Amino acid sequence: MMQPPxxxxxxxxxxxxxxxxxxxxxxxxxDFTRIPSLRGREHAALDFMAGALRMRGWQVDDWTVSxxxxxxxxxxxxxxxxxxxxxxxxxxxxxxxxxxxGQSLILQGHLDVxxxxxxxxxxxxxxxxxxxxxxxxxxxxxxxxxxxxxALFAVxxxxxxxxxxxxxxxxxSVVEEESSGLGAVxxxxxxxxxxxxxxxxxxxxxxxxxxxxxxxxxLKVRGRPAHVAYAGAGASAITAAIHLITALQKMEADWNTQxxxxxxxxxxxxxxxxxxxxxxxxxxxxxxxxWCDVDCRxxxxxxxxxxxxxxxxxxxxxxxxxxxxxxxxxxxxxxWTGFMADGYSLQNADAPEAALARAHSAATGASKxxxxxxxxxxxxxxxxxxxxxxxxxxxxxxxxIHGFDEKVNLASVQRCTEVIALFIANWCGLRPxxx
Amino acid sequence: MMQPPxxxxxxxxxxxxxxxxxxxxxxxxxDFTRIPSLRGREHAALDFMAGALRMRGWQVDDWTVSxxxxxxxxxxxxxxxxxxxxxxxxxxxxxxxxxxxGQSLILQGHLDVxxxxxxxxxxxxxxxxxxxxxxxxxxxxxxxxxxxxxALFAVxxxxxxxxxxxxxxxxxSVVEEESSGLGAVxxxxxxxxxxxxxxxxxxxxxxxxxxxxxxxxxLKVRGRPAHVAYAGAGASAITAAIHLITALQKMEADWNTQxxxxxxxxxxxxxxxxxxxxxxxxxxxxxxxxWCDVDCRxxxxxxxxxxxxxxxxxxxxxxxxxxxxxxxxxxxxxxWTGFMADGYSLQNADAPEAALARAHSAATGASKxxxxxxxxxxxxxxxxxxxxxxxxxxxxxxxxIHGFDEKVNLASVQRCTEVIALFIANWCGLRPxxx
Numbered sequence: 066m067m068q069p070p071x072x073x074x075x076x077x078x079x080x081x082x083x084x085x086x087x088x089x090x091x092x093x094x095x096d097f098t099r100i101p102s103l104r105g106r107e108h109a110a111l112d113f114m115a116g117a118l119r120m121r122g123w124q125v126d127d128w129t130v131s132x133x134x135x136x137x138x139x140x141x142x143x144x145x146x147x148x149x150x151x152x153x154x155x156x157x158x159x160x161x162x163x164x165x166x167g168q169s170l171i172l173q174g175h176l177d178v179x180x181x182x183x184x185x186x187x188x189x190x191x192x193x194x195x196x197x198x199x200x201x202x203x204x205x206x207x208x209x210x211x212x213x214x215x216a217l218f219a220v221x222x223x224x225x226x227x228x229x230x231x232x233x234x235x236x237x238s239v240v241e242e243e244s245s246g247l248g249a250v251x252x253x254x255x256x257x258x259x260x261x262x263x264x265x266x267x268x269x270x271x272x273x274x275x276x277x278x279x280x281x282x283x284l285k286v287r288g289r290p291a292h293v294a295y296a297g298a299g300a301s302a303i304t305a306a307i308h309l310i311t312a313l314q315k316m317e318a319d320w321n322t323q324x325x326x327x328x329x330x331x332x333x334x335x336x337x338x339x340x341x342x343x344x345x346x347x348x349x350x351x352x353x354x355x356w357c358d359v360d361c362r363x364x365x366x367x368x369x370x371x372x373x374x375x376x377x378x379x380x381x382x383x384x385x386x387x388x389x390x391x392x393x394x395x396x397x398x399x400x401w402t403g404f405m406a407d408g409y410s411l412q413n414a415d416a417p418e419a420a421l422a423r424a425h426s427a428a429t430g431a432s433k434x435x436x437x438x439x440x441x442x443x444x445x446x447x448x449x450x451x452x453x454x455x456x457x458x459x460x461x462x463x464x465x466i467h468g469f470d471e472k473v474n475l476a477s478v479q480r481c482t483e484v485i486a487l488f489i490a491n492w493c494g495l496r497p498x499x500x
Numbered sequence: 501m502m503q504p505p506x507x508x509x510x511x512x513x514x515x516x517x518x519x520x521x522x523x524x525x526x527x528x529x530x531d532f533t534r535i536p537s538l539r540g541r542e543h544a545a546l547d548f549m550a551g552a553l554r555m556r557g558w559q560v561d562d563w564t565v566s567x568x569x570x571x572x573x574x575x576x577x578x579x580x581x582x583x584x585x586x587x588x589x590x591x592x593x594x595x596x597x598x599x600x601x602g603q604s605l606i607l608q609g610h611l612d613v614x615x616x617x618x619x620x621x622x623x624x625x626x627x628x629x630x631x632x633x634x635x636x637x638x639x640x641x642x643x644x645x646x647x648x649x650x651a652l653f654a655v656x657x658x659x660x661x662x663x664x665x666x667x668x669x670x671x672x673s674v675v676e677e678e679s680s681g682l683g684a685v686x687x688x689x690x691x692x693x694x695x696x697x698x699x700x701x702x703x704x705x706x707x708x709x710x711x712x713x714x715x716x717x718x719l720k721v722r723g724r725p726a727h728v729a730y731a732g733a734g735a736s737a738i739t740a741a742i743h744l745i746t747a748l749q750k751m752e753a754d755w756n757t758q759x760x761x762x763x764x765x766x767x768x769x770x771x772x773x774x775x776x777x778x779x780x781x782x783x784x785x786x787x788x789x790x791w792c793d794v795d796c797r798x799x800x801x802x803x804x805x806x807x808x809x810x811x812x813x814x815x816x817x818x819x820x821x822x823x824x825x826x827x828x829x830x831x832x833x834x835x836w837t838g839f840m841a842d843g844y845s846l847q848n849a850d851a852p853e854a855a856l857a858r859a860h861s862a863a864t865g866a867s868k869x870x871x872x873x874x875x876x877x878x879x880x881x882x883x884x885x886x887x888x889x890x891x892x893x894x895x896x897x898x899x900x901i902h903g904f905d906e907k908v909n910l911a912s913v914q915r916c917t918e919v920i921a922l923f924i925a926n927w928c929g930l931r932p933x934x935x
Contacts, residue, residue, distance in 0.1 A: 180783035182790035292902035294876030348615035355617035441729030467727035
């Protein structure tokens with residue numbers, strides 16, 4: 066059900082409306098980025114979004130669900146019990162004339178950000194966004210507050226141009242994208258569906274054709290502590306943890322060798338990254354450490370069976386432990402602390418892809434967005450893989466996401482806002498707002 | 501100035517007095533062990549000791565010194581500024597008749613204990629001492645509260661037998677033995693001296709003939725964080741820290757090869773232990789870690805120059821960093837967090853050794869205590885190396901010090917109390933208490 070091409074007057078009017086609102090949009094993005102919406106501390110950002118939606122006249126659904134109640138949803142991760150509740154905020158715009166309704170759309174984005182690390186390694190404070198040379202710096206500015214804000218202001222721009230989407234639009238603010246995807250799961254469990262989902266993660270105006278999956282796990286290594294004087298009598302949990310990390314790095318190399326066969330990743334060097342992202346162990350410098358916890362992430366390919374990959378991780382750890390003088394008798398525990406995520410290759414998305422290509426072309430002059438095979442993941446998998454909702458990931462250009470001096474290119478944000486507005490026009494259709 | 505041998509009646513009376521008091525001594529040890537006198541939290545234990553001394557009529561010196569004021573003392577470590585003050589408690593017994601004064605004695609012991617680690621790895625709570633099969637279990641029971649209490653009750657036993665030491669005795673309670681020795685430094689800076697120092701660390705009724713030195717340092721590794729998806733673009737501080745640990749383990753092996761030539765350590769396999777005792781790094785499982793701190797300890801031999809060994813550690817870290825793709829451009833920092841300790845081989849101690857041998861023989865039947873070359877260190881170095889005070893380390897039998905289920909053998913504690921009482925008699929001489 067493709068909409069007829071927009072005439073160039075409408076296209077130009079929409080682009081001009083985006084430009085008109087861009088200063089306010091930039092200010093809004095700065096205000097939003099100022100909120101340190103780290104895992105477990107997303108409430109202020111959710112309130113901010115709920116307020117912005119209400120002010121614009123969207124219907125707002127703001128609810129909290131106990132994580133336990135999501136356990137039967139596909140793609141569920143129990144996060145080792147560390148995330149008891151999920152709050153989400155969804156704004157809905159219903160088309161006013163049900164008889165000529167256009168295709169519906171979910172505009173989804175997460176508002177959780179990853180920790181900013183030591184502040185002295187930032188050139189400007191991570192939660193005090195600043196603009197330099199056309200880039201806005203700040204934790205979360207790129208991943209993915211700029212895209213999230215672009216989607217909201219895209220609808221604003223349509224309105225300023227005198228239009229509303231002719232199909233139902235759900236504007237969804239979710240949490241936990243960076244850890245598990247439980248926010249997306251919660252909205253799907255709530256019953257939200259549409260003909261297409263669109264997630265403006267920072268893709269540099271490219272289209273994510275494929276994305277990896279990931280598994281999070283914590284190695285809990287216990288040692289046999291002793292005074293370092295009698296090192297032979299004890300066993301350092303830290304040294305033992307390093308032994309396990311080394312074994313997992315070997316597994317990583319093996320998986321990447323296999324990955325060279327995957328149609329979406331054969332041209333991507335080393336798509337599957339293992340990361341020991343956090344480590345903590347020991348209580349005393351002169352004691353062999355009694356304990357060491359290592360928080361790990363391992364990627365997997367679209368098409369991989371998560372349970373099978375998980376079993377391989379367990380096997381790798383068990384084999385390494387069995388070959389270790391001390392872990393043999395005191396094997397480490399593994400906790401599953403977050404992602405238990407399938408990879409996802411875009412499928413059954415010809416229609417929304419065509420609508421996006423048309424919008425991208427109108428805003429950028431290029432015939433279509435560049436395809437990307439991501440070594441990270443996004444929430445698209447939930448819509449595409451488990452609910453048959455074609456799910457596009459396309460957004461502005463960011464740099465150093467998860468790093469210091471994360472930044473987003475504001476010109477790309479404006480361009481992305483235009484593309485999203487034009488995509489909505491192409492996908493949902495437009496109806497004139499009655500004056 | 502050797503005292504004449506004790507007659508067997510006096511010897512027996514002193515041993516009987518120890519036995520008489522041993523139930524109270526055991527209770528006192530349990531009460532003392534119940535105090536979790538961890539680094540920086542030794543005040544309650546110092547109060548406990550000051551109270552016990554006052555109750556017994558000792559003169560008590562209870563003072564606090566700013567660590568800065570100790571900076572010109574030999575063997576000083578600045579502990580990276582983490583220990584601003586040092587409090588010590590010294591009890592003194594003066595001989596009542598100055599004209600026939602015996603040799604003086606410092607009975608020193610530390611009351612700081614090392615962290616107990618996860619409580620679930622203890623069979624009984626670490627600070628709820630329990631007795632099983634003749635052993636008292638608890639953090640610090642062995643290292644070194646049992647020996648410390650034995651020295652106090654040894655003097656009590658002499659009094660119950662009708663005697664007081666004929667020479668001045670300083671009973672010193674110090675902190676920081678486990679980290680730097682700043683407690684011992686503070687007592688020496690205060691002016692306390694004697695003809696001999698005696699430290700009842702848990703030696704299993706052996707005599708420490710030699711002990712290693714140690715250097716503490718913290719590696720502060722900074723990474724170049726990035727989303728794990730782009731692992732190639734960033735650099736994990738955790739992975740880089742593991743690279744440095746590996747280089748230091750190689751250095752450890754080299755130093756031990758050299759140690760095979762040392763007269764006191766040629767028969768000790770692997771006397772110099774490197775330990776990465778604490779590690780902490782990273783903020784997010786799916787981000788390459790921005791930082792990783794590793795707290796390290798490295799042993800050194802008696803006779804080694806601490807400054808030269810310290811320089812070798814720096815060089816090892818620098819060379820490893822220079823050979824690393826990322827650390828090359830962002831070398832780690834090294835902080836000196838505690839020990840900057842010389843090793844020490846007992847010297848000029850023939851007279852106190854003979855007095856100890858006689859006491860040990862009277863209590864155990866063996867001709868003299870077994871010599872030990874320790875791969876740990878004690879405070880004896882300050883007295884022996886910097887102040888010409890022969891300094892003996894001899895105490896009860898403990899097991900699993902710094903580990904879980906630390907314990908001390910109560911029979912050995914009683915034996916040790918006898919030996920200390922008899923040693924005081926041999927060294928200081930006795931004078932009858934006027935009835």
